Amino acid sequence: KQEVTQIPAALSVPEGENLVLNCSFTDSAIYNLQWFRQDPGKGLTSLLLIQSSQREQTSGRLNASLDKSSGRSTLYIAASQPGDSATYLCAVISPGSSNTGKLIFGQGTTLQVKP
Amino acid sequence: NAGVTQTPKFRVLKTGQSMTLLCAQDMNHEYMYWYRQDPGMGLRLIHYSVGEGTTAKGEVPDGYNVSRLKKQNFLLGLESAAPSQTSVYFCASRTTSRDNEQFFGPGTRLTVL
Numbered sequence: 414k415q416e417v418t419q420i421p422a423a424l425s426v427p428e429g430e431n432l433v434l435n436c437s438f439t440d441s442a443i444y445n446l447q448w449f450r451q452d453p454g455k456g457l458t459s460l461l462l463i464q465s466s467q468r469e470q471t472s473g474r475l476n477a478s479l480d481k482s483s484g485r486s487t488l489y490i491a492a493s494q495p496g497d498s499a500t501y502l503c504a505v506i507s508p509g510s511s512n513t514g515k516l517i518f519g520q521g522t523t524l525q526v527k528p
Numbered sequence: 529n530a531g532v533t534q535t536p537k538f539r540v541l542k543t544g545q546s547m548t549l550l551c552a553q554d555m556n557h558e559y560m561y562w563y564r565q566d567p568g569m570g571l572r573l574i575h576y577s578v579g580e581g582t583t584a585k586g587e588v589p590d591g592y593n594v595s596r597l598k599k600q601n602f603l604l605g606l607e608s609a610a611p612s613q614t615s616v617y618f619c620a621s622r623t624t625s626r627d628n629e630q631f632f633g634p635g636t637r638l639t640v641l
Contacts, residue, residue, distance in 0.1 A: 416572050444628070445628055447628075447629065447630070449632075454635075454637075455633050455634060455635070456618060456632040456633050456634040457618065457620075457632040458632070459629055459630065459632075460627050462628075489581065502570075502571070504571075506628055507610075511628065512578075513559070513563075513576060513578060513584070514559055514561075514576075514628045514630065515573055515576065515586065516561075516571075516573070516630060518570045518571040518572075519570060520568070521570065522567075522571040
């Protein structure tokens with residue numbers, strides 16, 4: 414059974430710092446991996462999606478990498494800002510669920526960027 | 529283009545009461561999903577639909593029913609609410625394109641007393 418883990422559960426950094434959020438999954442045979450942002454009391458906003466054949470995706474100050482062989486993905490945030498404070502979730506789709514698109518989520522990392 | 533919307537945003541029920549949560553999307557997506565989010569448990573799939581008139585069970589379907597009578601709407605029903613169903617409920621949708629990217633609604637916070 415696929416399990417997704419995000420460590421640490423919480424992270425606090427000063428503004429301007431570059432940081433890395435981690436996501437690991439137990440079954441390396443994933444179809445794709447998606448990173449989301451969730452603000453308190455709000456829904457999920459999709460940040461980046463990496464297909465199984467890709468190694469990384471970039472959007473602005475965000476860069477997500479994927480290493481299927483080791484069962485890991487990282488989300489790199491450059492020059493962090495207080496507005497980046499949120500919970501970041503990663504989710505995977507297993508190949509058997511590629512048609513239905515069922516996501517398996519990690520529990521998230523709550524990031525606080527201090528001014 | 530409103531994306532994915534959910535009604536209501538908040539609701540308080542007493543044990544045994546029933547209610548229906550409405551999810552609507554205006555992106556002409558085929559697939560729709562209902563998740564619940566609980567502290568320490570993450571998001572878990574309740575039910576999903578791969579098209580109008582179809583539904584299927586997810587990871588935690590017990591105590592819930594769903595219907596997809598129209599392509600743009602996906603309803604989640606609680607026939608007899610229990611305190612264990614206190615949670616935040618999220619609806620999501622996606623197209624049939626290869627990337628499988630899902631788009632989420634703002635959520636419904638439900639409390640069952």
